[in-house]
Amino acid sequence: QKEVEQDPGPLSVPEGAIVSLNCTYSNSAFQYFMWYRQYSRKGPELLMYTYSSGNKEDGRFTAQVDKSSKYISLFIRDSQPSDSATYLCALIQAAGNKLTFGGGTRVLVKP
Amino acid sequence: DTGVSQDPRHKITKRGQNVTFRCDPISEHNRLYWYRQTLGQGPEFLTYFQNEAQLEKSRLLSDRFSAERPKGSFSTLEIQRTEQGDSAMYLCASSKDGPKGSPLHFGNGTRLTVT
Secondary structure (H helix, E strand, C coil), X not given: CCCEEECCCCEEEECCCCEEEEXXXXXXXXXXXXXXXXXXXXXCEEEEEECCCXXXXXXXXXXXXXXXXXXXXXXXXXXXXXXXXXXXXXXEECCXXXXXXXCCEEEEEEC | CCCCEEECCEEEECCCCCEEEEEECCCCCXXXXXXXXXXXXXXXXXXXXXXXXXXXXXXXXXXXEEEECCCCCCEEXXXXXXXXXXXXXXXXEEXXXXXXXXXXXXXXXXXXXXX
């Protein structure tokens, strides 16, 4: 079993819809949580960073962390075709320095 | 802040050849990471530097792989006697020397194809 599980998709939504993405993890040592967006043939781009349970909002993006359930989510409101990409969750342990990634979810927003 | 720069963007090599990749991190970032990503998968950690010191290496980093960061600035990743299984995107990332969990900033990677 992988440390971080993420549905690979693809997730296809119409333009303007809410995109809902999530990851589950098994190790409670993970304390810092990030979401990255990756376009084809590009490096991952940091979208959201949080270290506490609850919600964090930034523009159209909301990150949600539930440490008790070991479950993190990313919501994208008013989705645009330019949001079509692979979304990666990434976690860091409290005593660590390296990111552990989920496998990524491919999202397609159709005009 | 010009971002993390990687060179070359693409490399095609024949099996058995040696290849070297370069990474220039964001200038004020002390930490530098190498990751490998295959198609349809998330990036996998290879190794990590704090300034010029290599502090952690993954079991994925076989003896054919070596990374250096001689002056605590740019880094190189060398693969000797390449194999077809080495074909992947090699990503470099950097972060500030700060609290635990500082987010990483990635370059656009070097795509290696071994024929």
